[in-house]
Amino acid sequence: MPASDQTPLRFAPLRGVRITAKPTAIDTATWPAAAIVVRVAPDDLLVIDASIDDAATVLAADPHAIIEDEPMFRGAWLTEAQFEELVHRVEWPLPQHRPAMAQGMVCGLAIKLVLEADRTLLIVSGSAFHEVPDRLGAVVTIPHLTEARA
C-alpha cells in the first residue's frame, strides 16, 4: 500500500536510563524537563534523555532498585497521518486518552508507542531495527537504513 504520508520516518538511537524498582520509589524521581518518561509497568520505567544520576532519589527510596543505562531502543516521531496509518496495523486496543503508553506486536515487531498530547513516539528494539523498513514500510515511508542511522 502506498504510504499516505510521504514524510520519511527518521529513527534515532534513544539513550536513557532503565529502572526496575518499587513503584513508590519510582514515583519519587523528578526528571529533566526534556526527558521522555515511559512507564512500561508499575515497577519498570524507561526514561529517555536522562541518566543514572537523575535516578538518585529512586535508589535512596529503594536500595535494591536496578538502575542501568538503556541503549537498546531506537525511536521516531510519527506525523499525525503516519500514526493514523499505523493504527490500522495495530491489532490490540490503543488507549483512548493521551498521554499514555502502549506496547505490543505490530507486523511481527515489538513496539512501544508513547502517546503524548500532540505527538507520538514509535520505539523499536535496536536488535530488530533492520526489519522496520520491510515491515512498516507499507505504513510509513522509511529511508534506507543507512540513511536512518545517519
Added chain:
Amino acid sequence: MRLVIDGTPIDFAPGDTVADAIVRSGQHPQHGGTLCLAGDCGNCSAVVDGVGFTRTCLTTAQPGLEVRRHPLVGGPAADMTPPLDPVRVRLAPEPSVRRMRIDVAVVGAGTAGRDEADAARAAGRSVVLLDSGTGDDVVGVYPGPLVIVRRPDHMLHIEAHEVVIATGAAELHPVCEGNMLRGIVTADAAAHLAERGISFDSAVTVDLDDLDRFEGADGWLTAVVTTDGTRHPGSTAIVTSARRAPRDLLARMSDETAVRVVGAAAQRFDLPAAPKAGVVCPCSKVTVDDLQGVWDKGFQHLELVKRSSLCGTGTCQGGACMPHLRAFVADRSGEVPAPFTGRPASRQLTIGEAAADFHLDAFRRTALHDEHVALGAHLDRFGGWWRPWNYGDHVREYWAVREGVSLGDVSTLGKMIVSGPDAVEALERLYPCNVHDIRPGRSRYALLLNERGHIIDDGMICRETETRFVLSFTSGGASFAEMWVRDWIDSWGLDVHVADRTFSQGAINVTGPLAGELLRRAGLDEPPKMLQHRHADVAGVPCHVMRLSFTGEASFELHHSTAHSVELWRELMRLGRDLHIVPHGLQALFGLRLEKGHFLVGLDSEMDSTPRRLGLEWAVKMEKPDFVGRTSLLRVADLPDERRLFGMTIEGNAPTEGAPVFDRQGGTVIGYVATSFSSPMLGHGVMLVWQKRLPFLDQVWIDGRVATVSPTPFYDPEGARARI
C-alpha cells in the same frame, strides 16, 4: 484500449469488465458454461495478471491486463519455480491490512441493504455499507463477527457489533444436457451485456421450466430444445426463471446472532426440478451421473454427496450448483436438505491476501552484525538471532581458539539482573544447585528445570553483592527463561526485582591461551580467575568481565553496553592483530564445546531430559529443601531409566548428526547421534549419543563402524587449559 487474452490483444470499452471485453470479442472466458456476470458462479474465472480463478466479471478491464484461460481439464498450471526461502526472500509486495471498528457492517448496497444502513444511522449507530460494485469485495465473515473485505489496494478487517447480509438472490443456472456449451447467459447477464452495448445476432430466450437441453457444435451453442420437443436454432440462449437462489454464502459462514440476513438473501425460494442430465457443478465439473454414482454407493445425505462428489466445493461454494444439488437429494430422499455451511473465503484469494498482516517473528541482529558482515561472515539464524556460522574458514577459527586467541559474539546470551532482599531465596527455589554459598564475585554453572524435572535451559549465576545477581541463559532460551523467572518470583511473592538486559548488553567472548595477554593489552591487568567475575574497563569500555569456559580454553566474557560493542570489538581486534586474532563462528564453537563434552540445550537434550539422563546429577543438590522440579526428580530417582546421553568416540570422521545407533552390525536401532564433530586436535570423531534401551552398551555401531563410550571431556579432562 486493449487487454491481452491468451496472447492476443482484444479491444474493450471504457467501463467494461474483463468478462464484458471477452464476450464483446466473441469469445468465452472459459471453455463454456452459463455466464451470470454477477459473481455467483465460477464460469468466467481465469488467470488475470498471474492470479488464477479470478472472476473476470468482477474485474475491471485495464490496458495491458494479461488474461489466460484456465485449461479445459484441471486448474491453471502451478508455478514450478524452485522454492524460495520465505524468510530470506520477499516474494511479492505484501497486501496491507486496514482495520475498522464499527457498530454495523451492511453487506450489499441494494434496496434492503440501504434500508438497513439508513435505519442503523437513524438510530445513532456507526455504519459501513459494503458492496462489490464499489470495490468492497466481502470474502469472509468470521466469529466476532469479523468481516474480511478485499479492496483493490488493501485488505480491510472490520470488527462489527452487527453484520447485516443483504446480498440479494442469484439467478438459477440451467442444468441439462449441453449446459457447458458457449453461448448461454442468464437473463440478468443478457440485460447487463445489452447495457454495455453488446448484442447477440440470434438469441433464444427460454424459461428454465421449459428447457430440455442445449445442442451445439465445436463447443458453441446451435439450438435450444424445449420440453415440448421444439428445436429453437440460435447461437445464444438467454435463460430466465421466476425462481432464484438466496445469495447467502456469507451468512452461512456464521451462526452468530450478530449476523443477520435480510431481503432476498433471506428469502426461501422453491427449488428447481431435480436435474436429469448435464453438469451440476461447473467448478468441479460434476455431472448428474456423478451424483447418481455416489448416491448409489450409499452417500445419501447432502454433506456426503457433496464431499464424495466434490459438487459445491469449487470456487463458488455452491453459488451455481447448490439449488440443483439440493433438488437432486430432495428428489431421492423425499426431504429437502438444508444448505450446507459456508466457509471463508467466498472468493479465491492470493496467498498474500490471505496472509496479509501475518508476520514471521523477526530474527534479531546483535550490535556487531555489520562487523561480522565486514569480516566476511556467513550468517545464519540460530536461537532467534542472525549469528556468524563461520568467517570463511572454520578450521582456522578452531585453531585460533586452541592455540592463539579469538573473539566470539555472544551478545545473544540471555542476561538478567535479580536484585532484592529475597534474591537468594528466589534463586534457591528456582535453581537445583546451591546459591547461598556463591560468594560475591564468584559464579556457578546452573541448570534450569521445569516442574517435571526436565532441563529447560542452563547458564551461569554470578553473584555481585549479597542481594544482587546476574544470570545468563542460552540464546534460544532467553525469552522463555525471562518469563519463567518472573512468573515464579511473582507467584512466590518475594521481594525481588528482575530486569532483563539481553538486548541492552552486548557480550564478547575472548578465548584462547592468549586471551589473558590480549586483555592485558586492553588494560585489564588482573583478569578474574576461573568462575570469578568483576567490573572493569577493557579498552576503555566499562565491562562486566566473567571468566568461564565453554571452549575449553581460557575464556572471558565481556558484558557491556551495546552502545560500545563496536568500539570494543574493533579495539580488541586491533590489539590482537600480531597475535593473529580471528573471530570464530558457531561452526567452530560447536566443535570446540563438543570436545569438552558440553551439551547444548535443545540440540543434545530432548524435551524430557532430566539431569540424570544427561549425566548432570552433580549439578543438582537434592538435599536442598525445595526447588522447581525437585519433587519430580525425587519420585523417579529410584526408578530405572532407559535413556542416557553418552560421550562416544569413533575412529575417522564423525558420523552425521542424527545417524541411527545400532546395538550390533545389522542389529537393532537403540538410539541416535545427537551432535558430532571430527576433532582436529584428537584426530578422531567425538559425539554425544543417545542410547534408549537397557542395558546401556559400551560399544555400539554407527555408520557400519564401532563407536565406544568415552568419558567427557574428550579434550583436556583436567581442565588445566581453561585455567591458564
